[in-house]
Amino acid sequence: MPMDKQQQIFDSALKLFVEFGFHGTPTSKIAKEAGVSNGTLFHYFGTKEELIKELYVAVKEELNRFLASKIKANDSVEIKLKKVYLYSVYWALEHQEKFHYIQQIHFSPHISQISESVLHDQVQTHLALIDEAKAQNIIKNLPTDLVYMLAMSQITGIYNYAATLAVNKRKPVIDTGYSMFWDMITE
Amino acid sequence: MPMDKQQQIFDSALKLFVEFGFHGTPTSKIAKEAGVSNGTLFHYFGTKEELIKELYVAVKEELNRFLASKIKANDSVEIKLKKVYLYSVYWALEHQEKFHYIQQIHFSPHISQISESVLHDQVQTHLALIDEAKAQNIIKNLPTDLVYMLAMSQITGIYNYAATLAVNKRKPVIDTGYSMFWDMITE
DNA sequence: TTTTGTAGAGTGATTAGTCAATCTACTCTA
DNA sequence: TAGAGTAGATTGACTAATCACTCTACAAAA
Numbered sequence: 001m002p003m004d005k006q007q008q009i010f011d012s013a014l015k016l017f018v019e020f021g022f023h024g025t026p027t028s029k030i031a032k033e034a035g036v037s038n039g040t041l042f043h044y045f046g047t048k049e050e051l052i053k054e055l056y057v058a059v060k061e062e063l064n065r066f067l068a069s070k071i072k073a074n075d076s077v078e079i080k081l082k083k084v085y086l087y088s089v090y091w092a093l094e095h096q097e098k099f100h101y102i103q104q105i106h107f108s109p110h111i112s113q114i115s116e117s118v119l120h121d122q123v124q125t126h127l128a129l130i131d132e133a134k135a136q137n138i139i140k141n142l143p144t145d146l147v148y149m150l151a152m153s154q155i156t157g158i159y160n161y162a163a164t165l166a167v168n169k170r171k172p173v174i175d176t177g178y179s180m181f182w183d184m185i186t187e
Numbered sequence: 188m189p190m191d192k193q194q195q196i197f198d199s200a201l202k203l204f205v206e207f208g209f210h211g212t213p214t215s216k217i218a219k220e221a222g223v224s225n226g227t228l229f230h231y232f233g234t235k236e237e238l239i240k241e242l243y244v245a246v247k248e249e250l251n252r253f254l255a256s257k258i259k260a261n262d263s264v265e266i267k268l269k270k271v272y273l274y275s276v277y278w279a280l281e282h283q284e285k286f287h288y289i290q291q292i293h294f295s296p297h298i299s300q301i302s303e304s305v306l307h308d309q310v311q312t313h314l315a316l317i318d319e320a321k322a323q324n325i326i327k328n329l330p331t332d333l334v335y336m337l338a339m340s341q342i343t344g345i346y347n348y349a350a351t352l353a354v355n356k357r358k359p360v361i362d363t364g365y366s367m368f369w370d371m372i373t374e
Numbered sequence: 375t376t377t378t379g380t381a382g383a384g385t386g387a388t389t390a391g392t393c394a395a396t397c398t399a400c401t402c403t404a
Numbered sequence: 405t406a407g408a409g410t411a412g413a414t415t416g417a418c419t420a421a422t423c424a425c426t427c428t429a430c431a432a433a434a
Contacts, residue, residue, distance in 0.1 A: 039416065
């Protein structure tokens with residue numbers, strides 16, 4: 001079984017980018033950490049920029065696949081919303097480097113170079129869920145984008161706080177966070 | 188007027204860092220944009236890293252001075268909290284580049300190189316305000332850090348959404364955001 | 375005169391990306 | 405089935421460019 005070099009490069013790049021930033025991480029160090037040669041890295045990724053972007057897409061897709069795996073088709077809208085919120089926080093806590101990388105990209109100029117369609121596909125499901133909840137009068141009639149933005153920012157806030165706590169102290173905080181959020185978007 | 192040049196360097200660095208990132212912005216371009224020589228930049232800032240950090244501190248202090256100027260000593264705690272929240276969003280919308288720079292630093296490895304004391308001083312006032320509100324039973328008895336984190340993340344979320352709207356459509360959204368936040372932290 | 379500010383050419387180190395050579399695994403053919 | 409052919413994977417030395425930072429000279433103030 002041939003080693004998946006591309007995955008090794010992803011893993012090393014993630015680790016180094018989060019620790020040292022894009023600037024502080026030369027491609028040579030990524031290759032070395034991944035146990036491949038300099039040339040191999042550029043065989044899989046045409047440029048460093050491409051590696052940065054593809055890593056972002058891969059990580060984001062992993063998160064989305066995880067969330068999708070937790071949602072059952074016959075769950076009610078309330079349950080779906082709750083699951084998306086809670087499992088997002090859990091995933092972030094379990095994959096802190098990956099979550100941190102998403103944020104790092106999101107607040108960097110690289111985000112503007114990731115194609116619109118990729119970004120759009122990633123939020124479509126969530127926006128549809130919010131629309132459904134609005135249509136069923138489950139949540140207040142606020143702009144969908146606003147509800148989404150509030151959810152994302154609150155998930156980040158709760159994650160940041162929970163991450164500072166011991167593992168066994170986290171659940172009550174996350175649950176409290178969700179009920180506060182729920183109260184906020186329902187009448 | 189030597190202060191002029193330092194300020195010009197700050198202005199140019201802010202603009203370029205936000206547009207191209209730290210990596211994508213050579214010191215030579217900052218100097219050129221500021222209309223000073225390469226050497227002059229290094230006369231004011233020993234290293235590029237120092238420039239990045241001092242710019243962050245300067246921007247953060249500007250925000251804090253602005254907020255402090257809006258708070259009157261005899262305002263009630265409710266009023267103070269409301270003012271901090273609302274004026275933070277207003278300031279962010281009026282100084283989007285600066286707000287973006289704060290975020291960029293916050294989600295980058297540079298944050299760990301900014302001394303603890305600088306960071307601590309900057310939030311002390313806000314934490315004290317939350318403690319006061321708790322002591323007076325105005326808000327729920329939640330951990331101070333949690334309330335602070337939720338406020339910060341919600342301010343960011345509301346800012347991000349409001350920034351996409353026409354200037355005259357923003358106020359109602361921001362006000363709604365605040366009342367949602369207030370409902371969230373009060374019984 | 376001394377100090378401070380300013381310029382800009384110069385430098386050594388670093389880096390992203392290239393390239394020619396080799397290896398590996400697989401397929402096709404006789 | 406042996407052997408030739410082949411496409412892709414892998415290597416690492418190499419390069420052209422860039423960058424952070426230095427140095428020297430000079431000007432303006434103090």
